[in-house]
Structure formats: structure tokens, C-alpha cells
Amino acid sequence: MIKIQQNTLYGEAAARIRDMINEGLLLPGARIPEKRLCEQFGISRTPLREALKVLASEGMVELLPNRGARVMRLTRQTLEETYSVMGALEGLSGELACRYITEEEVADIQALHYQMMAHYKRKEIRPYFEFNQRIHDAIMLASRNEVLRETHSSLSYRIQRVRYSTNMIDEYWKQAVADHEAMIDCLLDRDGERLGNILREHLRHKLVVAAASGVIDDDRAASS
Amino acid sequence: MIKIQQNTLYGEAAARIRDMINEGLLLPGARIPEKRLCEQFGISRTPLREALKVLASEGMVELLPNRGARVMRLTRQTLEETYSVMGALEGLSGELACRYITEEEVADIQALHYQMMAHYKRKEIRPYFEFNQRIHDAIMLASRNEVLRETHSSLSYRIQRVRYSTNMIDEYWKQAVADHEAMIDCLLDRDGERLGNILREHLRHKLVVAAASGVIDDDRAASS
DNA sequence: AAAGTGAATTATGAATACAAAACAGCAAAA
DNA sequence: TTTTGCTGTTTTGTATTCATAATTCACTTT
Numbered sequence: 001m002i003k004i005q006q007n008t009l010y011g012e013a014a015a016r017i018r019d020m021i022n023e024g025l026l027l028p029g030a031r032i033p034e035k036r037l038c039e040q041f042g043i044s045r046t047p048l049r050e051a052l053k054v055l056a057s058e059g060m061v062e063l064l065p066n067r068g069a070r071v072m073r074l075t076r077q078t079l080e081e082t083y084s085v086m087g088a089l090e091g092l093s094g095e096l097a098c099r100y101i102t103e104e105e106v107a108d109i110q111a112l113h114y115q116m117m118a119h120y121k122r123k124e125i126r127p128y129f130e131f132n133q134r135i136h137d138a139i140m141l142a143s144r145n146e147v148l149r150e151t152h153s154s155l156s157y158r159i160q161r162v163r164y165s166t167n168m169i170d171e172y173w174k175q176a177v178a179d180h181e182a183m184i185d186c187l188l189d190r191d192g193e194r195l196g197n198i199l200r201e202h203l204r205h206k207l208v209v210a211a212a213s214g215v216i217d218d219d220r221a222a223s224s
Numbered sequence: 225m226i227k228i229q230q231n232t233l234y235g236e237a238a239a240r241i242r243d244m245i246n247e248g249l250l251l252p253g254a255r256i257p258e259k260r261l262c263e264q265f266g267i268s269r270t271p272l273r274e275a276l277k278v279l280a281s282e283g284m285v286e287l288l289p290n291r292g293a294r295v296m297r298l299t300r301q302t303l304e305e306t307y308s309v310m311g312a313l314e315g316l317s318g319e320l321a322c323r324y325i326t327e328e329e330v331a332d333i334q335a336l337h338y339q340m341m342a343h344y345k346r347k348e349i350r351p352y353f354e355f356n357q358r359i360h361d362a363i364m365l366a367s368r369n370e371v372l373r374e375t376h377s378s379l380s381y382r383i384q385r386v387r388y389s390t391n392m393i394d395e396y397w398k399q400a401v402a403d404h405e406a407m408i409d410c411l412l413d414r415d416g417e418r419l420g421n422i423l424r425e426h427l428r429h430k431l432v433v434a435a436a437s438g439v440i441d442d443d444r445a446a447s448s
Numbered sequence: 449a450a451a452g453t454g455a456a457t458t459a460t461g462a463a464t465a466c467a468a469a470a471c472a473g474c475a476a477a478a
Numbered sequence: 479t480t481t482t483g484c485t486g487t488t489t490t491g492t493a494t495t496c497a498t499a500a501t502t503c504a505c506t507t508t
Binding site: 289 | 458459460461
């Protein structure tokens with residue numbers, strides 16, 4: 001939620017730790033080694049501790065008084081809950097976008113859609129996801145609701161570490177593409193109610209392809 | 225979003241500053257006087273600065289590098305946007321609550337509703353709002369989605385400073401009460417779709433009675 | 449009178465020091 | 479062998495100090 005202060009040491013430190021978490025260099029449940037990170041970043045403990053407060057507020061780490069900070073575990077249940085909330089937020093973004101979007105914006109989203117479809121046909125999953133994300137970002141921007149965008153972004157950031165199976169299930173992918181085609185139609189028709197419904201359901205399928213990496217099943221969480 | 229660490233100085237300081245903001249002792253747009261607050265709280269600058277990082281992440285203050293912190297202004301537009309997002313979240317909570325709620329929980333909400341109605345009949349607005357809030361909290365709890373509850377709570381906290389006209393418009397109040405009666409019916413019927421729709425629209429009316437105190441009209445924001 | 453410049457003062461960000469809590473290892477007692 | 483207590487070390491939270499940036503004030507120039 002906080003704008004990242006990239007010209008402050010604590011802001012830079014927070015960004016680096018965030019990256020380390022998302023790249024798996026700091027594992028879920030692992031203690032944050034303050035001293036080592038200070039040496040690694042070449043800074044004193046003060047901005048590093050401030051960075052940890054920021055990261056705690058983002059839900060990336062949890063602070064345990066007198067015991068330091070740990071990387072927040074992401075359970076499959078939390079992921080489900082997060083997708084559910086994000087679905088509601090994206091549903092709202094779709095309704096609002098149909099109310100405020102301009103012709104230029106619709107055309108831009110269409111272009112992004114065609115680019116995404118090209119990658120779909122070529123089975124290029126990474127660029128597919130990138131264009132997919134850009135479409136969703138554009139819809140969110142067209143909603144003209146900054147609080148909505150920030151709230152959604154905050155949740156999205158928290159699950160960024162989730163990896164998706166690169167051996168995607170064709171069924172999922174086909175459903176996702178069908179959703180996107182319907183989304184374009186709704187934008188063209190300015191059918192906010194229908195777009196809202198599609199977006200509310202759209203994320204449900206994503207859980208199927210969330211790979212075990214980065215996510216802890218509830219069974220495993222209980223046993224440790 | 226961060227769990228308040230009440231047994232740490234920074235946590236205590238954050239809570240105090242938050243209260244001061246919500247009580248109008250620190251005004252929107254006002255500079256946070258670090259030195260004075262340290263003297264007032266009897267602590268050093270370190271935990272106070274850490275507290276400010278926490279508050280920035282909550283959206284209560286904004287941090288300006290080398291210029292200190294300011295209390296975040298709350299514009300009417302931001303309030304509208306926040307209500308819109310909260311409406312979507314409460315809509316989801318209603319849908320989920322109808323899926324998971326127990327008979328005991330429904331009965332408890334009914335009891336809260338009767339207590340709220342008693343205060344409505346007596347025109348006692350403050351206790352009315354308190355029971356109103358407890359009903360919404362209970363529905364949110366029945367949703368069994370912790371991410372949803374925390375996200376909603378985080379937004380709710382940010383607008384806590386908003387004061388509502390004590391000279392409430394009868395029309396608004398009557399509509400709110402009608403909504404609540406319909407909500408109880410939906411819970412009894414486990415009609416999640418209808419409850420979700422009611423809750424999505426429910427907050428829209430609240431904007432009408434938001435008093436000028438604590439909120440800056442966009443015209444005023446532009447002139448300063 | 450208004451604008452510009454330089455010095456002094458204040459505020460801010462970060463580094464360092466200090467005190468307390470937690471942890472790890474070892475020895476003694478049960 | 480297991481448990482408890484003690485000691486030393488490490489980590490954590492906070493206070494203090496230092497360096498830098500921003501602001502204010504006073505004086506000079508236009």
C-alpha cells in the first residue's frame with residue numbers, strides 16, 4: 001500500500017527483501033537474518049528494520065516480538081481466500097471499466113488481446129501471461145478507482161511468489177482464453193454486469209494450475 | 225494489515241498516532257511533529273520512525289523523503305472509491321456467509337438486529353451504529369475468509385476518521401434499516417446472491433451523511 | 449519593495465552504542 | 479538417561495550520535 005520510497009535506504013532494502021522472497025532466496029517460514037542482510041546490503045540495521053516493518057504491513061513477513069521476522073507462509077487456503085477477494089475486486093473493476101472506459105482504451109485492450117492470442121497459438125506461456133496481466137491492468141486502470149487498484153495490487157503482490165505449472169492443463173488454458181474473448185465482447189458492448197460476473201469467476205480456475213512451489217498445503221502446514 | 229504489536233514501543237506509538245489522527249488531534253495534511261511526539265510519548269525517535277512506517281503502510285500518513293510525514297488527506301473522491309471497494313468486499317462476505325453460517329450465528333445476528341432496531345426506534349444514533357457495525361462484523365466473520373476480513377478491516381480503518389452527521393436524514397436511515405431487514409431474511413434463507421447484492425449497494429447511501437469533518441471536498445483539495 | 453544570497457538553525461535519515469531478551473551449550477543433580 | 483540450572487553468546491529493541499538536507503532568517507543588491 002505504501003508507495004515504495006526507492007530513494008531511501010529502507011525502501012531499497014524492502015524492495016530487495018521482497019525480491020528475495022519472491023525468487024525463493026528467502027523461504028516461507030524462514031527467519032530473516034538481520035545481521036547477514038545488513039552485511040550483504042552494506043547498510044546499518046536501522047533502515048533494514050524499518051524495511052521489515054514495511055514488509056510486515058504488506059503481509060510478506062511476520063514480526064515476532066523479541067524473536068525477529070519470518071517470511072510469511074502462504075498456504076493453499078490463504079491463496080484460495082486471496083483469489084476469492086481478488087475476484088470480487090476484479091469483478092468491480094469490470095463493472096466500473098464499462099462505465100468509464102474510452103474508445104482508445106478499448107482498442108488498446110483489443111490489441112493486447114490479439115498479442116496474447118498469438119502467444120496462445122504458439123504455446124508460449126510466459127509472454128501469454130505477461131499480456132494477460134497487461135489486459136487486467138488496463139481494465140483496472142479504466143475503472144478509475146485508485147483505492148481499488150491499490151487494494152488489488154497489494155493482494156497481488158502477496159501471492160507473486162506463486163509459480164504456475166508450466167505444463168499447463170489445456171482445459172484451463174482454453175477456459176481462460178474463452179473468458180478473455182467474452183471479456184472483450186463485454187468491453188465493446190459496455191456490458192458491465194456481464195464483465196463483472198466473468199471477472200468474479202475468472203480467477204477460480206487459476207488455483208488449479210498453482211504449482212506446489214511457493215504454496216504450502218494445509219496438511220503440511222499443520223504437521224510443521 | 226500488520227497485527228499491532230502492542231508490546232513494542234513502535235506498536236504502541238503507531239496506535240497512539242492513529243488515535244490522534246482519528247480523534248482530530250492531528251489534522252489531515254498536517255506535518256507529523258516527530259520531536260514533539262517523542263517528548264510527548266517519552267520515547268526516542270527510533271521507534272517513532274518505525275511507527276510512522278507502519279502508519280504509512282496503512283495509508284494513514286504519507287512519507288515525504290527529507291520532508292517528514294504528513295497525515296493523509298481523505299478526499300471525498302477517495303472516500304467514494306473506498307466505499308465502492310468495501311461494497312464489493314461486503315457483497316462477497318454476504319455470499320460466503322450464506323454458504324458457511326451456522327444456526328447459532330444467524331440467531332446471534334438476529335439478536336443484534338433487534339437490539340439495533342430498539343436504538344433506531346429511540347433515535348439513539350451512536351448505539352445504533354455500534355450494533356450496526358457488530359452485525360457487519362458477524363457477517364464478515366461468517367464468510368470464513370480471513371484475507372477478506374483483513375482487507376476490509378484495513379480499508380475501514382482508513383476512513384475511521386469520517387464523522388457522520390448526527391442530524392441524520394430520515395430517508396437514509398429508513399433505507400438502511402430496510403436493507404438490514406432484508407439482510408436478515410437473506411441469512412435465514414441462505415440467499416447469498418441477494419444478500420451479496422444488498423451489501424454491494426448498502427454503503428452507497430452512507431456517503432450522503434458523511435459530514436464535512438474529516439473529509440476534504442475535491443474543490444478544497446485543489447485550491448490548497 | 450522585491451529578489452537573491454549566504455549563514456544559521458532545524459529536521460531528517462542513517463549509523464553506532466547500549467540494554468534486555470532469547471538461545472545454545474555445558475555441567476550438575478535427580 | 480533425563481532434567482534442570484547456570485553461563486556465555488547472539489539477537490533484538492531502543493537510545494544516542496553523526497551527517498546531510500531542508501528551512502528560516504538576516505543582509506545585500508536590484
